[in-house]
Structure formats: C-alpha cells, structure tokens
Amino acid sequence: MIAAFSGGTLIFYAYRLYVGFEFETPVLNHGYVPIIFLIPGSMQYTIEQFLSLEPIPLGGLKRLYPTFFVILLLLFLEWKFPHLLLQSMNQSFAGAPFSIPEMISAIGCVYWVGTFVWMIYQYRMILYRNPNKEAKLGVQVLGMILKGNITFASFIFFSTYFRWHTGIYFTAGLATLMAVVAFIGTEINHELFKDILPGLRQSYRTSRILNLDLEKLQKDLDYYLKVECIYREEDLNLASLSEKLGIKDYQLSEYINAYLGINFNRLINECRISEVCRLLEEEPKANLLSLAYQVGFNSKANFNLAFKAFKKVSPSEYAKSVGRG
Structure with missing residues (x-):
C-alpha cells in the first residue's frame, strides 16, 4: 500500500505541474520530496514480502527513516526559513535557479538509484546465476521491477535538472504503472504472480548463500x-x-x-x-x-x-x- 500511495502522490504532483496549481502553504508544494525518499524503502519492503516464505517483520520498515528525516527537515525550513520554500515547481521549470527542495529531491533520486543498484547486487544470484529454470519468468519480472525503478528515479533526476516537462509526465505514467502493480500485489494476495512465485521464492532462499x-x-x-x-x-x-x-x-x-x-x-x-x-x-x-x-x-x-x-x-x-x- 505504501508503494501504491507513493506512486499516486507523484502522479498528483506531476498533474499540479501540468495545470499550474499551487498550494497556499509553501511546504505542501514540495510534498513530492519525501515521497522520493519513501519509494526506495517501501518498494524494497514490498519486494521482500513477495519473495520471502515468512512474514517480514515491521522492523524492516526502518528503511523509511530517511523519509521521516526529510519531512522533519521540510517542516523545520517552513518554521525557520520559509523563504527557502517559496519557489514553486512552475517557477523552477520556467528557469528559476535550483531551490533547496529540488536539491534535496536530487539527493533522494541518487539514494533511490543506489538502493536498487544495491538490490540488483544483493539478488545477483537470482538474476544472473540462477540454476532454477522454473523461476525464469519470475526472474524476468523481478529484474524488470528493479531496473524499472532505476530508470524511474533517473528520469526524475534528469527531468528536474534539465527542466524537462515531458520527462516528468513520463515518470508520472511509470508511477501509475507502479501504483497499479503495487496495489494488485498487496490487495489480491499475489494472485497475478501465483504461477511464478514458487520458483522465484525458492531462488530467493538459495540466494541466502550469495555472501x-x-x-x-x-x-x-x-x-x-x-x-x-x-x-x-x-x-x-x-x-x-x-x-x-x-x-x-x-x-x-x-x-x-x-x-x-x-x-x-x-x-x-x-x-x-x-x-x-x-x-x-x-x-x-x-x-x-x-x-x-x-x-x-x-x-x-x-x-x-x-x-x-x-x-x-x-x-x-x-x-x-x-x-x-
């Protein structure tokens, strides 16, 4: 559900940029920033839920700590330095200098990419040295999800850096797909993936020897x-x-x-x-x-x-x- 919420929020902020809508409270105009930090941890948690044969403890949600830190940072800026949050997304894409929230979001994109590059390394035994032929389709789906997130975060980073509207709308489309997949995976108990999960889960168990x-x-x-x-x-x-x-x-x-x-x-x-x-x-x-x-x-x-x-x-x-x- 967290991954679905994250994707939906990014869609909303891309739509705001398209129609030119701004909130009166400056900090709300930058709500996409903590979401960029939220997606890596939530997706990582969701993927582990898919793969593991055992319930993942809520302690796994410690990956969401960066999100809480960014929220507190934005609230602190709103309280002490509100002028740093006045620049809107529309002003930024009209050619204004990079704002503090944009810089934080850029760091979030790097964190996002880094998280999924690490996950590809972590699951390299599943993705590239998997002896289980029955897991082939599942491996392809897992690889698509991991590499798709890297592509997604990279598009956000470069679209923001180069003020590229089309790139932002494209990532909104990817966010829609991500939200739908996350919703299906969490709400209908993996029914879509029931034929590929057994082999993939066995490969996940095997991957515990990758270290x-x-x-x-x-x-x-x-x-x-x-x-x-x-x-x-x-x-x-x-x-x-x-x-x-x-x-x-x-x-x-x-x-x-x-x-x-x-x-x-x-x-x-x-x-x-x-x-x-x-x-x-x-x-x-x-x-x-x-x-x-x-x-x-x-x-x-x-x-x-x-x-x-x-x-x-x-x-x-x-x-x-x-x-x-």
Whole structure:
C-alpha cells in the first residue's frame, strides 16, 4: 500500500505541474520530496514480502527513516526559513535557479538509484546465476521491477535538472504503472504472480548463500569429503559438517541442493558407496557388512538400500561382478 500511495502522490504532483496549481502553504508544494525518499524503502519492503516464505517483520520498515528525516527537515525550513520554500515547481521549470527542495529531491533520486543498484547486487544470484529454470519468468519480472525503478528515479533526476516537462509526465505514467502493480500485489494476495512465485521464492532462499565464497566452500567441502573422508563418521549430519565448514546448516543445504543438484544425505551416501566400490575392486571377497560399517553406514538395511539406489544392483551382485571381472 505504501508503494501504491507513493506512486499516486507523484502522479498528483506531476498533474499540479501540468495545470499550474499551487498550494497556499509553501511546504505542501514540495510534498513530492519525501515521497522520493519513501519509494526506495517501501518498494524494497514490498519486494521482500513477495519473495520471502515468512512474514517480514515491521522492523524492516526502518528503511523509511530517511523519509521521516526529510519531512522533519521540510517542516523545520517552513518554521525557520520559509523563504527557502517559496519557489514553486512552475517557477523552477520556467528557469528559476535550483531551490533547496529540488536539491534535496536530487539527493533522494541518487539514494533511490543506489538502493536498487544495491538490490540488483544483493539478488545477483537470482538474476544472473540462477540454476532454477522454473523461476525464469519470475526472474524476468523481478529484474524488470528493479531496473524499472532505476530508470524511474533517473528520469526524475534528469527531468528536474534539465527542466524537462515531458520527462516528468513520463515518470508520472511509470508511477501509475507502479501504483497499479503495487496495489494488485498487496490487495489480491499475489494472485497475478501465483504461477511464478514458487520458483522465484525458492531462488530467493538459495540466494541466502550469495555472501559466501562459493569457490572456497567447494574446495573445503572437497577436502573434508575426499581427504578427511568425513563421511566415515556414522553420526555425521548436516549441522556437524556445516560447523566444520564455518557456515550455517541451511547455507550448506542450499548450496548442495542448488549447485550440486542433490541433497545432503545423497551426497554422503554417494561418497560412502564410491569407497565401498573402490575397496571391492581391491578385494572382491571382502566382508560387505564390514565395509559398510567402515565407510559410515550404521545398518545393513541402510547400506543395501543406498547401494542399490546408486548402482542398480545389490552389494553382493556387484561384488560378484567385480570378482568375475
């Protein structure tokens, strides 16, 4: 709703410029200034609501603090230096020097662009290195929203700087679109996006590992699996391995799922079965159950089930084939 309100307010101020209407109270003529600071935080909050599987706490609205600061600043200027707010938008676009509110709005546009450039960087794993093909349409929509906001803020900045009326009206049209999309997204519970949200949300979960050095993580994982052979530990689990790697268990799980294409249990069982096969090639008549316990399996049933899942034959059948070979 905040994003929809912001877009609607910018439309109103663009219309004021078009018809030449001015308020008698000077500070009201510059109501668009805090809105420029409001949009980045509100859109960021709205996008996180779209992507997250869990409710975003209201603490996330701390991004709106710059808006409150600008409102207080304008009220202070109205109280102490009202002459600084007397210049109207029409006077500005008629060639008057840049006013204090215009300078503040320019800073707001830079803040706006910076926020969404940061979000593109923050979601770069989703946008540019996304292994989830089902999220393709959702990724395109997300990219359009992020880049659209950068375009929107840039148009406001340059239209104000060059006194370009058409640019302001164009941004008003974009604001209309933004307001409609924001209203649809918040009022009808994402119905428009119900087909693209699941894949996009999964990609968002995966993106929580984007702050990790993935190359180092893979090297460390290879070390523990191929050198230390940590899979031989019978009680090995996701939490204990992630602790050794120095990351959270959900990060390790998401890395294995997204970049290795399997889950944790399958990865460990694959390592165990590979070693059993290697040992059988060295000694085809070795005791299968002893080998199973040696590589980390805790029961014969689990060993047989895992072995057949990987090799499509039972351990005994595999041992016989190796012996014949």
